Amino acid sequence: MWKRPLQILGLLLCLLGWVLVGCTLAMDHWRVAQLGGQGGSSVVAAAWFWSDLWRDCYEDSTALVNCVDFGVLWTVKENLQAVRGLLLTGLCLGLLGAVLTFFGMECTRVGGDGARKDGTLATACAFHLAGCASDVAGYCLYINRVVAVFLHSKADPSKLSYEMGPPLYLGLVGSLLIFLGCAAHCATVCGRKPPQRHFMAPSTREKHGNRRVTQGHKRVHVSSKRSRVSSYRMASVVVV
Structure with missing residues (x-):
């Protein structure tokens, strides 16, 4: 002031x-x-x-x-x-x-x-x-x-x-x-102080069985193991 x-x-x-x-x-x-x-x-x-x-x-x-x-x-x-x-x-x-x-x-x-x-x-x-x-x-x-x-x-x-x-x-x-x-x-x-920079911490959210990892501006989608196993069983049933 x-x-x-x-x-x-x-x-x-x-x-x-x-x-x-x-x-x-x-x-x-x-x-x-x-x-x-x-x-x-x-x-x-x-x-x-x-x-x-x-x-x-x-x-x-x-x-x-x-x-x-x-x-x-x-x-x-x-x-x-x-x-x-x-x-x-x-x-x-x-x-x-x-x-x-x-x-x-x-x-x-x-x-x-x-x-x-x-x-x-x-x-x-x-x-x-x-x-x-x-x-x-x-x-x-x-x-x-x-x-x-x-x-x-x-x-x-x-x-x-x-x-x-x-x-x-x-x-x-x-x-x-x-x-x-x-x-x-x-x-x-x-005498003015420089503006302070605030960094956002990475956040993790799960939605519809998929794990979404957010870090900065990059997003990586990784499918869960349960969905991979179910798709493998369905494929084996069709082949038999």
Whole structure:
């Protein structure tokens, strides 16, 4: 009885993780750089430069935001294109995994018997894990780029020093939830006991003077000695 609640919990974790990953695609402030904001004057002026997967923006202390959208696909940087592709690929694999999870759960009446449901659920876990790995690779690639720019800014103070924004942390948390959901599903698949096989013992029955021996699917009919003796006497009487 513990398998159904664990499967439902795993499904909820996977769905929540994919929702978080999908939200990061539309969120701003993937990387943030701040200028100004230093004390020592009566008027504190600050400006923020931030970027996401689709545009670069500038925001001042009066909350005025000016953005420049990225151009066509072939003018975007290669690393940014790779991050987009990895995240979208992960979402597609996660969608397939979510659909297969519904067919592989025991609380649903579609998908076949227990063994077939286990295979479907294992396949769904494989899709979830592949999508999760794709998303983590995309986030790590973007984080690597942010860290590289940060280190270059330390060497050259004239460059902006970018920091990681909330969408990166949210995406990593979503990937962790997906991994935990897959672990719960794998525990239900591996914890199922194999079906036990029952062997039928041979049975012996007598009917109409004949002994019928049944063993498996083969039946052997053996005539009794009494019938053989009677037939021999009848033949001897006729001959005499």
